[in-house]
Amino acid sequence: MRLETETPQQHAPRSGLILLQALVLGLFCLFTLRLWYLQVHKGGTFADMARDNQLRQVLIGSARGRILDKNGTPLAVSEPSFALGLVREDCEDIDGTLAKVSEWTGVDKHVLSETVKRGKKRVKPFEPLILITDLPYEALARIEANAMLYPGLEIVVRQKRYYPTGALLSHVLGYVAEANEDELEKNPQLSLGDSVGKQGLELTHEDELRGSKGRKQVEVDAFGRQHNEFILEPPRAGADLKLSIDIGLQKECSRLLEGQAGALLVMEPDTGKILAMVSQPSFDNNMFVLGVPADKWRELRDNPRHPIQNRVTQGVYPPGSVFKLLMAAAGLAEGFVRPGDVVACPGVYKVGNRDFHDWKKGGHGSLDLRGALVHSCDIYFYKLGDRLGIDRLHDYAVASGFGTRTGIDLPHEKAGLIPSKEWKKKRFGAAWSKGETVIASIGQGYVLTSPLQIGRYLSALVNGGRLMKPELVETDAPQVDAMLPLKDGDRQVILDAMVSTVENGTAKSLLRSDAVMAGKTGTAQVVKLINADIRRKTNEMPYEQRDHAWLASWGRKDGKTYVVVCLVEHGGHGGEVSGPLVRKVYEYLFGPAPGKPARAANPAPAAHGEPAVDPNDVGD
């Protein structure tokens, strides 16, 4: 077919046609350059970024080891807990979602918004930001039912530490809580939201309990969904920790001290193992696991009875007359006194121009060493201390484990204090005065010891002079730190005196016919009394001025020996308050005492009836 045509009637605008061509050319050049820049010039960089997008190394959590008592009763376990996470990238309306979450769980929306704000920088893109750490089951069900309508919400299963014994053992176990920035920085294995030991054995045995995380490589999509995974390193579960604590005994001791502020320690002298370690008042360590609410924390911190403090290791008190055991040992070991030497006690001892009184008006008459211990004569030890001098006393006490930490596996142990001339110079810039030596000789003044130090010293006296490291872990081998600088014969003299103290001294309440019982009481003054004559009855004094009541004891039955140390803060008189309490501990250990206990075991309290002697003068 032949076309017959005419030329177009129009001439398209020349400049317009040039414009069209120029635009096409410009378009081609612009995008070619840009494609070259992105794909060829920087292609390698972007390829790496795509790979980073796609492959992630993810840590696999390891189960934290349990803590068990010596019979295998679980004391700390890990339970699954359900947390609510928010993947911000998937969430279309963060504000609306938070409002819903607040409605479901009752958590204030401002708190949730704060959490999101805080997590903004620390949580990686596409990782769930934990909004609520532990969802109660009702809330969990409500969220599961509705979560599909709110993309971005995710239930995260995590492990939560649970302490079935709660307040019973919180000072020993401590607790775990969310790792803070410092801890996260120190340990690259930790990720945000992980729990770490913060106190107690959970802290000191953190590495064994935690085990180690595994690593896996996962291919994830933009929604964080995992597609393929490949384990690079399997996780290693944390080891279980078996304690020497007997939870039954712990419970009994805790019950005995209930309502008081004080410490109770039961040890096995041969091994240094601790069977019970009670500090009252206590707190529920479960409360810390999910973060203590600010008001609860303030309440704990500001409580005048300091429930958080572990009084066994962190409470340091003047030991009072319990210190006379060490004084006697120092006198014997340094050759300043022999067991048979008789010393007169006129009831007052003059140093310089100052009078130091005995607790007993008129004095004890003449006493040998055993008598001085049994009746807790102050004058005898004033004289002994005066002759020893503070520096010799200091060196001997330190060699016997005072004034230094025992090295127990618990954090923040206090060393206590044994003063010396040098110490006073450094601390106060003043010279030592002889009167201070006299005061220190009966465990007052600057002298401070923890119940644990007393228990350890007593154990060493009983076990043949071995100063052991106090152990809480059953599987740790007993460790002898040092030998007491004391001859076996001299040691026996002190042990015998302690037995006599139970038989006819200040610790009669411990007496039982089926066991060898021994003890030493102490009544430590809290307020400096200028004049011993104005001692008042305990129940007439304000609580915080009352004396601390000590009882350091050991008992042996059927070849089993235990050391029990009891301190009741502001309890008043040592033998009177601590005695019946410690007696009950032995009843748990040895079984009920046969027959009626000796009358003296239960002296009537001062308020009821008139005892033969003023109870405040029963002596320590």
Added chain:
Amino acid sequence: MPFDRRFILSVNWSLVALTAMLFGVGVLNLYSASGFRMGDELTMQPFYNRQLIWGLAGLSCLLAMVVFDYKYLAVIAWPLVISTSVLLVLVLVMGKTVGGAKRWLPLGGFAFQPSEVAKIALLLLAAKLLSKRSERLGWLDLAGILAVSMPVALLIIVEPDLGTGLNVLLLVAGLILYRGLAGPVFKTLAIACPILVPCGWFFLKPYQKGRILTLFDPQRDPLGAGYHIIQSQIAIGSGQMWGKGFLEGTQSQLRYLPEKHTDFAVAVFAEEWGFIGGIVLLALFCLFLLQFYVTAKNAKDRFGSYLAAGVFFYFFWQILINMGMVLGIMPVVGIPLPFISYGGSATIVNFTLVGIVVNVSMRRYLFKKG
């Protein structure tokens, strides 16, 4: 009206072929962009087959556009503009709100976007008005054409559909430049525009400002507005020279790339086919655009020439803005890439406009009777 068989031979077959190729590439790419990996499985969303159906619908529109003489398009230009304007007002009053914007008019169980028709109507009207005379535009002519097109564009912008509104305005501006501005007008505007454009900043909504700021610094908001830009550049860049291969794009299969079957579809293509594939696609687009240039040059009358030029600008701006956005040199504006992005209305409009230009091309000769 008799249909002369000689028309068939005059058809711009290159344009038809290039349209078919671009549409084919688009469907193939959508097949890949429809895939989501779940574990080892590739789950397909039905975008590619739906696009095919839209393409068939578009083809029938294309055919419908060639059976009559395009001079009738000038006749219906005014009625079409007026009726679509009414519809645009209706949309504002009673339209269906989808994703925060009122763009849809429910039409008996079938949603309809009047703004799509408005684009065509305005193109026809602008071509009709501008082709009346041939001398360069003076102030009065300019004011007249703007007075007609601005209200329609504004109606689209307030829906709010900034992308389409902008597209329409740029199209009209392109046609004005195609005809040319009179010396004084051109000089005045050349000075005024660089001053006035920054003032437009104050009329933008905060999210729109954010998008522009994000362009210069994607890290400013890496999980918000910047996320699109960053992930899109990672997808394209990681394709490198030869691409990752069909269906192998990790950025798209693992859903890092947002809007991957619509506005960012070309990023999927560049990821899987690399620089080489990107250049080929770009060349296809440029050849496609040149067909409008050829048709505009050879059209038998001014109206036909302006129609072809208008369609040129319609596609040109979309390609420039969409690819510019995906390649990270223009702000994120919701404008699809012709034939590559998924979209029913857009596909039908694209085919219709190509049909109009085919019509112009096949009637470029005046045949002698007998």
